[in-house]
Amino acid sequence: MAMMDLSRDRPATGEALLDCRDVQVSFDGVIALAGIDLSIAPGEVLGVIGPNGSGKTSLVNVISGYYRPTGGGVTFAGQRIDGLRPQQIRALGIARVFQNLRLFDNLTVVENVEVAMAVDLARTRGVAQASVGAMVWRRQRRLRREARLKAVRLLEDNGFAGHLDTKAGSLSYGQRKEIELLRALADPPQLLLLDEPTSGVSRAEAEQVGERIALWRERTGCTLLIVEHRLGWLFDLAERIVVLNSGSVIAEGLPEVVANDPEVRTAYVGTRDDH
Ligand SMILES: Nc1ncnc2c1ncn2[C@@H]1O[C@H](COP(=O)(O)OP(=O)(O)O)[C@@H](O)[C@H]1O
Numbered sequence: 092m093a094m095m096d097l098s099r100d101r102p103a104t105g106e107a108l109l110d111c112r113d114v115q116v117s118f119d120g121v122i123a124l125a126g127i128d129l130s131i132a133p134g135e136v137l138g139v140i141g142p143n144g145s146g147k148t149s150l151v152n153v154i155s156g157y158y159r160p161t162g163g164g165v166t167f168a169g170q171r172i173d174g175l176r177p178q179q180i181r182a183l184g185i186a187r188v189f190q191n192l193r194l195f196d197n198l199t200v201v202e203n204v205e206v207a208m209a210v211d212l213a214r215t216r217g218v219a220q221a222s223v224g225a226m227v228w229r230r231q232r233r234l235r236r237e238a239r240l241k242a243v244r245l246l247e248d249n250g251f252a253g254h255l256d257t258k259a260g261s262l263s264y265g266q267r268k269e270i271e272l273l274r275a276l277a278d279p280p281q282l283l284l285l286d287e288p289t290s291g292v293s294r295a296e297a298e299q300v301g302e303r304i305a306l307w308r309e310r311t312g313c314t315l316l317i318v319e320h321r322l323g324w325l326f327d328l329a330e331r332i333v334v335l336n337s338g339s340v341i342a343e344g345l346p347e348v349v350a351n352d353p354e355v356r357t358a359y360v361g362t363r364d365d366h
Pocket residue numbers: 118121122123124141142143144145146147148149150
């Protein structure tokens with residue numbers, strides 16, 4: 092399919108914080124990404140949409156180091172990052188939130204955030220990965236205490252003061268998604284990748300997740316890449332939209348322009364924004 096450029100003010104490549112060039116990913120002949128070109132400017136909120144199987148999660152996986160591209164390259168803040176491991180990429184300032192929840196249901200809310208905080212502190216202090224597990228639960232009491240204090244503060248600042256000792260598993264799905272988001276923010280990233288942050292939550296909860304993201308972004312000026320199937324929600328939040336189909340970018344531009352594009356509508360037949 093021919094690519095249409097619907098953008099009016101796409102950032103010049105030179106100013107990009109993140110730059111994907113001809114990124115390809117395939118698995119035994121299944122093409123997940125067929126050569127993606129995509130740039131994100133510093134501070135930008137980029138929305139990524141596309142039907143199921145179009146490559147959205149694969150793109151996030153490549154940028155965050157979970158997939159190694161079979162072709163092309165990814166540059167972050169002027170440095171090639173494709174081929175680096177997820178923890179190395181996290182250390183450079185790219186955090187990602189998974190599409191599915193990865194909380195420890197039997198731990199409390201504060202323990203869940205504390206673990207993430209401790210891992211981040213250990214990394215920034217240069218504690219070896221291998222000793223992180225032991226550190227969190229036995230040794231390095233001081234670092235653990237610091238992680239606890241910071242976790243409590245982060246949760247209190249974000250409306251969870253009354254839930255610190257609640258088991259994560261007993262929160263609503265929407266609340267758990269918010270905790271998942273806070274875990275990614277433990278060590279504030281420069282670029283945050285969100286994969287369907289509202290999947291599985293109610294409309295009201297989605298509003299709340301959206302407000303949380305917008306507020307946090309306003310406070311920090313963080314750059315965001317948000318994959319989302321709830322189009323109205325995303326079009327309110329994102330400044331620019333990239334549309335994927337079959338592992339390729341088929342359109343990009345301002346939300347209101349993309350929303351009215353016939354090719355985008357065709358790719359989306361059967362996809363609704365009402366759940
Ligand atoms: N680890 C994997 N192994 C095999 N195929 C994969 C893998 N990850 C993704 N794919 C395939 O790549 C395509 C894109 O998947 P994905 O990136 O998950 O799409 P989306 O997130 O847009 O739904 C699909 O055909 C999917 O089956």
